Amino acid sequence: MRKENRILSPSLSLEPVTEDNAATILPLMQACYPPVYAHLWADGGEWYLRETYCVEAVLKDLAEIEAPYWIVKWKGNPVGILRWRRHKPCVDYPDKVGLKLHRIYLHPSTHGQGVGRQLMAATDAEARYLGKALVWLEAMDTQQAAQGFYEKMGYRVTGTLRLSFSRMHEKYRGMVRMTKLL
Template identity: 40%
Template sequence: MIPYLCDVDIVDVNEKLSLHPLRSSDHARHYALLRRIYPPAFSYLWPDNGEGYVERIHGYEAFIRDLAEPDTPYYRVEWDGRAIGILRLQLHYPYPGDPEVPALKLDRLYLGPEARGRGVGTSLLRYTLDLAGDLGKRLVWLERMESNEATVAFYRSRGFRDGGAFRYDGPDMLDQYRGMRRLWYPLT
């Protein structure tokens, strides 16, 4: 069985890649990491280059709320001991297209540019799919920005199917970038 937050302290995905469960004392480090890795990929979405989004989603109060959510492991991703991203899973989160099917949501996966070309995304996706299978889930799903074509293509190339489009309804995002894509992966 694949370990997750409730079972272990650190998950070694492979010899260089590890997942470190986040705790409330990790906020300053987490926030600094997100301020470093989010803007290069997503600043174009926001009039303030994403600063408000990072504060709203990763500020202290939001961070503590996220940590308190049950069955929602939240990790700092490290490569060879260096923080390069985050992974947040919602272990029992219904898929909107078929809420009766047992599902896991890959809620957040942000990686810094230094992760590219190392197989980090593929390894984390494999970990997520294996964990979902071990938990008896029948599908894994996620939501990503349509404008982030490389990420959408990454998931599609690994067998994810189109679950439809919708619009981001949160505050402040530039209107022309509000398109979102829901993707899902069948486990059975």
């Protein structure tokens, strides 16, 4: 798996998450996540962030084969994360192994600047390069702006699921699975 930076445009690049920079992910996510998702949690998402983005959790994610993890840099500054799972079956298409867009979070200051669109194009390009017939993701069912964005990118809802996080408000535990056929 390639470990070098990827330049997506003059102002947008992907820097691989490594052991050396794993400790930067939690503070980055503490800036990106709460403005959009804090309302989902009784504690504003602090537990989720510490549990999912502490150094140990990030290193565990890095150990997963074929699941590149990136720091998104816009105009030279870290503004989010992107993680793919390159060979992940989607329950809605059991005969196809797709690329799962596992994590994509961007700081709200980047919204409307074309950053998300470029990351989605890079995800599609990676899936095509790997010969995948589909890309899929999971999104909160209450995040209408995110779902609308994914629909503009060619995704459609193909399934639903519920999260079991007891610290998350019950009414916000619903998710949709969205799929894009390539």
